[in-house]
Amino acid sequence: MTLSAIQTGAPAPAAGAAERRVLIRTVGLKKSYVKKGVLTEALRGLDVEIYSGEFISVMGPSGSGKSTFFNMIGALDSPSQGRVFIDEVDVAQLTAEELAYLRCQKIGYIFQSYNLIQYMTALENVTTPMAFGGVMPDDARRRGMRILEIVGLKERWFHRPIEMSGGQQQRVAIARSLANNPSVLLCDEPTANLDLHTGQEILDILVRLNKEAKVTIICATHDHRMMNVCDRLMWVRDGRIERVARREDVKIEIGSIGGKRAPAPGGAPS
C-alpha cells in the first residue's frame, strides 16, 4: 500500500483496513453535464476508497449523483475531472479494448431495470459475456447452466426475458453479471423494482456471493434491508459524500435518531 500514506483517509475506514487492499479509489471525482446550455454538476469532488471483498451500500436521495458515481467506478462513463483507479489502474488510460476487457471480465453490472437482451434466452443472456471473453461455446453453456442453477433458474434456461417475472429477470441479470467471475459487482438499485420477498431473495444471493466468493459488492440502494447486510454505508448528497460509516456505528445511530429510518422488518442478523 504505497499510497495509503498520501491518502487523507476516509472518515471511517472499514474494519481491518490495514490488511485489505484498496480495490477502487477515486480522486477528486467530478462530473458535469451541459444540457441546453445549463450546467449540471452531478459530482462535485468525490474521494472514496473501496476495499476488496467488502460489501458497501451507497445511499442517497434521487439526483444525489449516486448513479453517476456508479458509472464512473464501473468504467462506463468518463469523469470531467479527477481519476478513477481500479486496482491501482487508472481507468482513463485504458484503450477501448482494455476497457471492454475490464467490463467483461472484472466488473459485473446489475441494473435496476435488469437490461437483459430481449431476443436472447436466459442461457444466451448469461453466455453472451463469456462469448465476448473468448470462452468456447460448450464450456460457456455448461458454466452458464451452473450459474443459472445457483440463482435457481435452471429449469427456465430457455425462457426469454418477456416470459419471466421481474424477480426471475433480476436473477438472470445476476447470473449474467457472474458469467466471467468478476472481482467487483456493481448493483444499481437491484431490488427497487421487486417486491419484498423477491428483493430479499436477491439480497441473499448477493450476500452469499460476498461471503463465500469474496466478491466486492458496491450497491446503490434505497432498500433499508441492505443496511443489515453490508459492511459499510456511504451517503451521497448533492454530488458529495455526506458520510461514510461502518454498519455497527449506524445501528447505534438509528437508535439515537429514531424514526429517520425504520429498522428492518425481520430477517435482520442480530
Added chain:
Amino acid sequence: MNAAKICDSEDLQYSDRFDKRTQPSDFREGGVGAFGYGRTVKPIVIQDQPRLGFFRTVWIAVDGIRYRLFRALVTVAVIAVAVAFLMNILSESFIKRAIARETRDRIARARLVHEWVARLTAPGDAEGTLRELAAGSREAAAEAARFGGFSDGEAAALREAAAMAVRALDYLNGLNYARRRRLVHATSGVDMLAYLATPEGGRAFFETLDRTAALRLPFPREDLQRLLAAWPDTRGRVDRILSGRRAAVARVAAARGARSVLEALAEADGPFGDEIRAAGFAFDADVAPAVAAQARRELDIRAVERGLDVRAVRQLVAQHFDALPGDVTVLQLWRFAEAPERAERMLAALRAAGESRAGLTAGRIAELAAHRREAAALERAARMTFDVGGGWMGLGERLGWLLMVSMLVCAIGISNAMLMTVTERFREIATLKCLGALDGFIMLMFVLESCLLGIVGGVAGAAMPWGDLAIGVGVAVAVGVALAAIAAVYPSFRAARLAPMEAMRVE
C-alpha cells in the same frame, strides 16, 4: 496540487502493475467455492479483449432480426423496391444498347450507296485521308498505296504518321478557342500541323506549352516532334494520294458518261463496277450488288417522290387524306402508296404524266413505302438511343442520373430505417458494451444485419417480373447488398461510438 502529485506517482505504479502478458487464471471449472471462485480475491489484471468470431456475430445479428421481424421486413421492402427499380433500368439499358447497336449498323449499311457516290465524285481532302488511314482498315491502306504508288515502307511510315497526326489534331481541336489561338494562331485543320512544322511555329508552340502548366499533351512530346519533323514527307504522300484519287475520279466520270453517278452505280454489279475497280478504288465485288440495289432503290424513290410535282398524283393523295392538293407532303405520299391498289392508281397517274421509271411496278412502290416506313423507324430509334453508351456506366446520361438519384433515395431510406433501429436499441447496445462488447462488434453487428436484409431484399427485388437477365440479377443483388451496407455505416458508427451510460440514459 495534492491530486496531481498522487496521479504522478500513480502513473509510475500503474505502469509497473500494468502487465498485459500476465494471463488471468480466473476461469477454472473446478474452482473452490460455490461460484467457482478461489478462496481469495485475485488482483485485477487488465489485457486486451479478444474479438468475437464472425459466425457468432452473424448468429447474434440473425437472432436480433428474428426478434424484430416487422422492422426488418420494412427495410427489406425498401431494398426490394429499389433493386427492382434498378433491375428495370438495367434491363432497359441492355435493350436500348442492343437497339442502338442494331440501328447504327443498319443505318450504316443503308448509307453505303451515299458513301460511294461521295467517293466517286470528289477526291476528298487531306484530313479525311489521314483519318481514313488512321482508322487502319486494310482496304483503305491498299487503296491509298495504289493511288500514291507507295512502296511498303512508305505506306507503313504514312500509316504511323497518320495515326499520330489524328491524335494531334484531336487534341488541338479539343482545346478552347483562346488556347488554340495561342498554340497554332489562326490556322485550322491540317494547316495547324503545317504551321507547327515550320521552325518558328514549332518553337512558339513548345514554348507556350512549357509556360502554361495547365496544358499537357496527352501523348509523348517526342512523338509529336517526330511527326512534325517528317511532316513535309507526310504531306507530300497525302498529296500524291489525293492526286491519284483525282485521276481515278476523272476516269470513273469518263466511264459513266452522261449518266449521273447514282444511275451508273445502279449497274455497279456489272461493267461499271469493273471500271471502278480498274480505276483503283477498293470496290469489293461482294458489296457491289448491295450498292447497286441501294442505288436502284434510291432512283425509284426519287421517281415516286417526283410524283409530288404531278398534279394528278397530288390530287389522288389529297383526296385520300381529305386535304388540299397543295398541302400534300412526302410522308402522306408514302403512306398513300402503302396499299398496292392505291399504288397502282398512283403509278397510272405517274405514267400518264410521263414521270415513271422503267421497272417501276405497283408492288415495287408498295415495297418502297414499307422501306421508307422502316427507315423512318430506324431514324427514330437512332434519335432515342443517341445517348446510349455514354454517361455513367454506359447507361446513358438520363438513365444514369435517374439511377443515381433513385439509389440515393434508397440509401437514405435504409439509413433512416437503420438509424431508427439503432435508436430503438440504445439500451441493448449499452448493455452489450457493459458486457464487454467491442466497438467493432457493435458496428459489425449492425452492418451485418443490414447486409442480410440487403441480400433478402435484393433477391426479392431481382425476382420481380422483369428480372429475366442473369447479369442484371447479379448486379442488382450486389448493388442491393452494397447499398444496404453503405447505408448502415453511419448508424452503426453512431451506435458503436456511444459511451455505455450515455446510451443507457436515452430512453
